[in-house]
Amino acid sequence: MSPSLLRRAFALLPLMLPACGTSGASHPATDASLARVSLADASGPTLAVTLVPNPDNVVSAVATVLVTGATHLVITVDDGGDGGVRTTTVRVTSSAMRVPVLGLTPGVTSRVTFTATADDGGRTSTGPIAVTMGPLPAAFPAITVHDHGLGAQDHVLLGILHFGTNFSAAAIVDRRGRLEWYRLGGAPSTFGLDFERTPTGSYTVFQSGTAGFFEELDLTSKLLRRWTAPGSALGLDGHEFSIGADGHALALVPTVHTDDTRPFRATGAAAANVLGVEIHDLAPDGSGLRRWSSWPAIGLDETTADVFAAASEPLDALHPNSLSRLADGNLLLSLRHTDTVLKIDAATGKILWRLGGARSDFRFVGDPAGGFSHQHYVRELGNGDLLLLDNGNLHDPPGSRAVEYRLDEAAHTATRVWEYDDPLAGFSLAAGSAQRLGNGHTLVSWGFTGQVAEVDAAGAALWNLGVAGCMVYRAIAVPEL
Secondary structure (H helix, E strand, O other), rough: HHHHHHHHHHHHHHHOOOOOOOOOOOOOOOOOOEEEOOOOOOOOOOOEEEEEEEOOOOOEEEEEEEOOOEEEEEEEEEOOOOOOOOEEEEEEEEEEEEEEEOOOOOOOOOEEEEEEOOOOOOOOEEEOOOEEEEOOOEEEEEEEEEEEOOOOOOOEEEEEEEOOEEEEEEEEEEHHHHHHEEOOOOOOOOOOOOOOEEEOOEEEEEEEOOEEEEEEEEEOOOOOEEOOOOOOOOOOOOOOOEEOOOOOEEEEEEEEEEEOOOOOOOOOOOEEEEEEEEEEEEEOOOOEEEEEEOOOHHHHOHHHHHHHHHHOOOOOOOEEEEEEEEOOEEEEEEEOOOOOOEOOOOOOOEEEEEEEEOOOOEEEEOOOOOOOOEEEEEOOOOOOOOEEEEEEOOHHHHHHHEEEEEEEEEOOOOEEEEEEEOOOOOOOOOOEEEOOOOEEEEEEEEEOOOEEEOOOOOOOOOEEEEEEEEEEEEEEEEEOO
């Protein structure tokens, strides 16, 4: 768009602006002068901005930006002393952009300034735009941080769930614990499970219901698409969903089959309903290709005894909870209820090996615990090792830790090379994650305890976060939003 055409658009802009205020009752009205238009001479940047609160949360706003002649947009937020002055730089990718302004303070009027900058030093600023945010939802838990000054992560994605109230949210916090963005789970049966950033910078959030699905959003809360499981009445499993650089998604799809549970439980039946799982490759056009099925590849003889003791129907015999692609292109699947990690051939669906459980292909070396139990979030590291959160339900006594193993496929050994446990966090019954950061530190979510820690290789805690009264399914650090 040429500068002259852009100026004509600016002339019409006041007629196109929405009435001052917000689209939801949770936001008080904003200042009456909501739009700012700044024009430079023909050789400099031109800039027009409209700023409104994000209708889906009270810690962010959405800017509609018209700009020419600039390469970057500098956003400065002044919370009036409450949160200090913060600056974010965004690359200009088009003449019309929707830009999120994150980390605003609930209940506070912030003043946001937009400055368009050019490579030749030209600058155009809107001047401050005032926007007032509403209060956080009453059910939103308190988030506290203790920073020892050495933590490295910039932003952390949290999947939050409170079992008592069924409150759930996907949330992003910075290293100070400032809430930058969130997406509340829908009612009444949503679980705060997998929340991930995609290679293109969008985000996927699980929503449950009659059939589970994933929303793909940007940080303006715009719904980009809804991912479902073609042909499945149960939908997608919420424990893991990851979109690759090619736009395809790896997904877990629950299944139900019948099996004879009489050899394993006193109340067993000859044709009991049993939960299984399939791995699907979902294409951007919505079509799906089944890559693997647990049935009949994995029998009930691999399910741990405590699972049969639970009175669940259908029987949750496997409980898949993490899925990722290995460096060689094959798949890595964690099954909590068999204490097993599987390597699966992505092309044929053949199980290449089992680590842990009743049919392990590996012997654990240097591990006093003799392996892991009811694990979560298994990932391959750059050196080929595996890192996971060992919930340790069946250890004696039960105890949780982050643990790293080095596999020797020729010798069939899994050698423990590193672990970290936190006596303050205690035992985590379920959930959690362990992520190796670029600086060698490890970010650990202790799942049910609601505690998160960044630790160094020696096990020294560098940063701690707590979510009051809630489970943190995973904590995943990302360097940028």
